[in-house]
Amino acid sequence: MNRYVKEFLHRGLLFGGFGPIVVGIVLAIIDTVTGNISLHGTQILLSIVSSYLLAFVQAGSTVFEQIEHWSTVKSVFFHFLSLYVVYVGCYLLNSWIPFEKTVVLIFTCIFAVGFFAIWGIVVVSVKIAERKLNKVLHKTF
Numbered sequence: 472m473n474r475y476v477k478e479f480l481h482r483g484l485l486f487g488g489f490g491p492i493v494v495g496i497v498l499a500i501i502d503t504v505t506g507n508i509s510l511h512g513t514q515i516l517l518s519i520v521s522s523y524l525l526a527f528v529q530a531g532s533t534v535f536e537q538i539e540h541w542s543t544v545k546s547v548f549f550h551f552l553s554l555y556v557v558y559v560g561c562y563l564l565n566s567w568i569p570f571e572k573t574v575v576l577i578f579t580c581i582f583a584v585g586f587f588a589i590w591g592i593v594v595v596s597v598k599i600a601e602r603k604l605n606k607v608l609h610k611t612f
Contacts, residue, residue: 475534483531490526491519514565521561528557551586558582 498518502508510518532553535546559578562568568578 479531483527486530487527490522494522
């Protein structure tokens, strides 16, 4: 098995369990705020499985940034695509958003803006840290 596939699965298995914990916290908050939450067993099961899958893919897909022979554009594309497919699929399956073209388009736009904003912040932060380290190294040598 490819080492990156193993790493994807390893990361997913390590952190996938946080998804159901987040669902539990969100449901507890909704119950506390509204005092009125009613879910069927299948809805709860679907939420737990979906959130596990979301967390699994979220954690596992970080491996794309570490595949050295891939370009940055390719790794970002696969990272974005894997997250988008799982998020939109789970949101639609759980009826967290309605299955309507307009709503899915709005979701897609918000998801893309959020993804690339976060990715941009990370890139800028890494560049700043890189410059600081290079200055320290330059002074040392």
